Amino acid sequence: MRQARASGTPLPEGAAATEDGTPTTDPDQAVMPLPLGGAKGSGMSLAFELLTSVLVGAPIFAAFHSDDPAGRKHRQNALLIAIDPAAFGDPAAFTAAVDATLTTLKALTPADGAQGVFYPGERSASVAERRAGEGVPVAAKVWRELMENADRLGISPPQVSA
Numbered sequence: 001m002r003q004a005r006a007s008g009t010p011l012p013e014g015a016a017a018t019e020d021g022t023p024t025t026d027p028d029q030a031v032m033p034l035p036l037g038g039a040k041g042s043g044m045s046l047a048f049e050l051l052t053s054v055l056v057g058a059p060i061f062a063a064f065h066s067d068d069p070a071g072r073k074h075r076q077n078a079l080l081i082a083i084d085p086a087a088f089g090d091p092a093a094f095t096a097a098v099d100a101t102l103t104t105l106k107a108l109t110p111a112d113g114a115q116g117v118f119y120p121g122e123r124s125a126s127v128a129e130r131r132a133g134e135g136v137p138v139a140a141k142v143w144r145e146l147m148e149n150a151d152r153l154g155i156s157p158p159q160v161s162a
Contacts, residue, residue, distance in 0.1 A: 001030045007139040031072075032064070052079040135160070 004011050004027035016030035017023050024030050035045035053060045056077055063071035085094040108117045138146070150157045 001027050001033065003139075004030075006142045008141065051081075053077045055079060 001011065001016055009027070010025040011027050011030060013025060014023060014034055014036075015025070016027075016033050018029045019031045023034065035041040037044065049059070049061050056079055058075055058077050060075055060077065063075075065071070085091050088094070102119055105119055106117055110116050147157065149155075
């Protein structure tokens with residue numbers, strides 16, 4: 001939502017809602033993201049909320065919808081779960097099954113207009129690699145704000161190529 005707000009682009013349909021819960025594509029009106037995947041996505045979102053927020057003692061959902069204005073303050077929670085595949089069987093067999101699953105996934109026919117079928121993290125890893133070599137694009141509005149703040153604070157920004 002912040003990126004769309006900064007670049008002045010609309011959000012995808014079904015990506016966010018206004019304060020009263022109405023779906024919106026306007027990043028300036030959006031205050032909360034909506035779960036992907038309809039009812040199943042909503043169920044997964046609830047499971048993640050319970051594991052990554054409630055379990056670690058910092059619930060987000062209930063606080064956001066409470067009468068306490070501080071509940072709307074952004075918080076970042078995380079939970080790390082380590083699973084040893086060897087506890088369930090042969091690690092080499094698990095690795096082979098993962099490879100077969102990803103190979104099968106990658107061989108599926110992409111949706112019309114899609115550039116391929118991707119597994120979670122694949123596109124972002126590609127973007128990270130590309131940006132490590134080419135740099136990170138910054139929206140014009142964000143760049144102006146950075147330069148204004150640098151000037152105001154007397155900071156000389158590094159030289160960059162456009």
